[in-house]
Amino acid sequence: xxxxxxxxxxxxxxxxxxxxxxxxxxxxxxxxxxxxxxxxxxxxxxxxxxxxxxxxxxxxxxxxxxxxxxxxxxxxxxxxxxxxxxxxxxxxxxxxxxxxxxxxxxxxxxxxxxxxxxxxxxxxxxxxxxxxxxxxxxxxxxxxxxxxxxxxxxxxxxxxxxxxxxxxxxxxxxxxxxxxxxxxxxxxxxxxxxxxxxxxxxxxxxxxxxxxxxxxxxxxxxxxxxxxxxxxxxxxxxxxxxxxxxxxxxxxxxxxxxxxxxxxxxxxxxxxxxxxxxxxxxxxxxxxxxxxxxxxxxxxxxxxxxxxxxxxxxxxxxxxxxxxxxxxxxxxxxxxxxxxxxxxxxxxxxxxxxxxxxxxxxxxxxxxxxxxxxxxxxxxxxxxxxxxxxxxxxxxxxxxxxxxxxxxx
Ligand code: NAD
Numbered sequence: 001x002x003x004x005x006x007x008x009x010x011x012x013x014x015x016x017x018x019x020x021x022x023x024x025x026x027x028x029x030x031x032x033x034x035x036x037x038x039x040x041x042x043x044x045x046x047x048x049x050x051x052x053x054x055x056x057x058x059x060x061x062x063x064x065x066x067x068x069x070x071x072x073x074x075x076x077x078x079x080x081x082x083x084x085x086x087x088x089x090x091x092x093x094x095x096x097x098x099x100x101x102x103x104x105x106x107x108x109x110x111x112x113x114x115x116x117x118x119x120x121x122x123x124x125x126x127x128x129x130x131x132x133x134x135x136x137x138x139x140x141x142x143x144x145x146x147x148x149x150x151x152x153x154x155x156x157x158x159x160x161x162x163x164x165x166x167x168x169x170x171x172x173x174x175x176x177x178x179x180x181x182x183x184x185x186x187x188x189x190x191x192x193x194x195x196x197x198x199x200x201x202x203x204x205x206x207x208x209x210x211x212x213x214x215x216x217x218x219x220x221x222x223x224x225x226x227x228x229x230x231x232x233x234x235x236x237x238x239x240x241x242x243x244x245x246x247x248x249x250x251x252x253x254x255x256x257x258x259x260x261x262x263x264x265x266x267x268x269x270x271x272x273x274x275x276x277x278x279x280x281x282x283x284x285x286x287x288x289x290x291x292x293x294x295x296x297x298x299x300x301x302x303x304x305x306x307x308x309x310x311x312x313x314x315x316x317x318x319x320x321x322x323x324x325x326x327x328x329x330x331x332x333x334x335x336x337x338x339x340x341x342x343x344x345x346x347x348x349x350x351x352x353x354x355x356x357x358x359x360x361x362x363x364x365x366x367x368x369x370x371x372x373x374x375x376x377x378x379x380x381x382x383x384x385x386x387x388x389x390x391x392x393x394x395x396x397x398x399x400x401x402x403x404x405x406x407x408x409x
Contacts, residue, residue, distance in 0.1 A: 003082040003083070003292065004081055006082065006292075007083075007085050008029065010317070011025075011028075011085070011397065013389075013393065014397055018394060020401070028401060031056055031059070034056050035057070036052065036053070037054075037055075037128065038052065038127075039120055039124050042119075044113050051105050053105040053127065054075065057137055058084035058099065058101060058102075059085075059400060061404040062399065062400060063091075063097035063098045064099065065087075066098040066137070066344065067083065067100055067101040068083075068140045069103045069140070070103070071107050071145050072108070073106060073107065073108045075104035075105060075106045076106065080102045084102035086312060086313070086334060087100030087341070088396070088400060089400070090396065091341060092396040092399040092400050093334050093373055093399075094342050095369075095399065096369075099400075103128075103139060125153050129156070129160045134164060134167050134352070138169060140169045140341070140344050143215075150170045150175075151172050151175050154176075169181065176347075178350055179356075179359040179362060180343055180359045182216065184362075185220065185339045185340035186216065186219065186224060187224050187366065188339020188340070188342065190204075191224070191339070191367055192308070192374055193209075193286070196306060196331050196374070204225050207284055208282040208284070209225055209231065209233065209282060209285075210280045211234070211236070211310075212289050212311075214237045214263055218286070232248050233247055233280070233282060234272065235248055237257075237264075237289070239264035242268035243272045248268065278301075279298060283304060286307075287307070290311060293315075296322060299320075299322035302328060309337065311333065312333050314333070330387065332392050332393075334389075335370070335373055338373070342369050343366055346365060373395075380394060
């Protein structure tokens with residue numbers, strides 16, 4: 001099942017509970033605009049290279065569209081569209097005044113020199129500058145892009161439109177970025193894991209955790225749960241996994257990755273594979289790397305009691321059913337990793353008010369937003385006896401649907 005089919009499957013599940021009409025379903029699923037562009041440029045060696053870039057603008061019923069830009073070799077139209085629709089429901093679940101979009105270029109960014117990466121980014125903005133902007137569609141970092149890429153985007157956009165820091169989020173602090181944006185997704189994952197455990201009379205203290213992916217999201221999530229007393233027994237990145245029954249020294253791992261850009265060579269009790277990490281006997285499993293890592297083939301072997309979807313779409317619908325049948329609680333991506341877009345919203349607010357918040361304000365507001373959304377999702381799931389994912393979709397689809405109808409079609 002493709003990521004787009006998975007996204008539609010989860011939508012359908014919720015739409016059935018809501019008894020949405022076929023016409024309404026079609027309206028909410030159909031993207032408003034699909035942009036596919038050619039990004040042609042001269043490489044450092046003088047050769048011409050041509051890349052394909054996308055911006056899928058799924059829905060703007062609740063406000064300007066919002067979503068990341070991914071530079072990755074597996075980016076394709078269907079995946080970007082699936083992720084764009086996920087953004088529509090995600091921004092609605094946390095009730096921030098945005099719609100959903102996503103974009104990307106099919107490219108392995110590590111194969112480009114810094115000059116080539118900058119040129120490609122600027123050429124991409126040249127193609128998109130008339131369809132994005134602070135009141136239309138606001139990109140942000142995702143896999144393969146970072147604050148530096150956002151800095152090139154804002155600079156290129158401003159060549160057409162003048163001073164416009166709110167045209168993109170996840171910018172460096174020196175260019176009107178927000179304190180706390182970098183940690184926001186991982187911190188949110190940690191906060192929400194704690195909120196979920198509390199519902200079962202538990203806390204992070206002493207809870208064992210395995211985290212797949214030690215990039216932006218995985219590393220900040222690890223840092224947060226470790227600081228709250230959890231025992232992070234396994235971490236991994238593309239080079240493989242590290243296991244320690246006594247708990248990994250997270251600060252040492254963070255320092256190691258800072259120096260070596262990978263966990264490869266980081267000392268641990270045992271070297272494990274990314275596949276083994278997913279089926280470890282732990283309390284909480286946090287997939288924070290790629291989509292589609294838990295499938296019908298390995299979901300039956302998951303031993304964690306709770307799975308927190310820090311990555312986008314790490315569980316296929318088949319795997320989701322298996323986890324449900326094993327009574328494993330899944331905290332769904334559309335809320336679990338919404339901390340990033342929430343603080344992106346705070347960055348946009350600050351940019352538009354020309355007023356900077358300190359990090360404590362950002363952390364307080366983030367916790368308030370995520371906790372309120374979690375409580376609402378929990379209550380809905382309990383009241384209707386539905387999985388947390390379906391409850392979150394119900395909240396998201398309900399808000400987008402009502403906004404659409406109230407505005408008039
Ligand atoms: P990142 O590029 O910073 O880190 C990705 C991590 O995954 C790295 O440690 C990398 O080595 C690892 N990885 C890559 N391929 C792997 C593989 N085959 N097996 C195991 N590990 C692998 O990316 P990120 O920003 O941390 O994003 C991770 C996930 O979280 C993505 O699904 C992304 O869409 C989602 N997400 C990110 C944000 C954000 O604010 N960064 C917000 C919402 C959702």
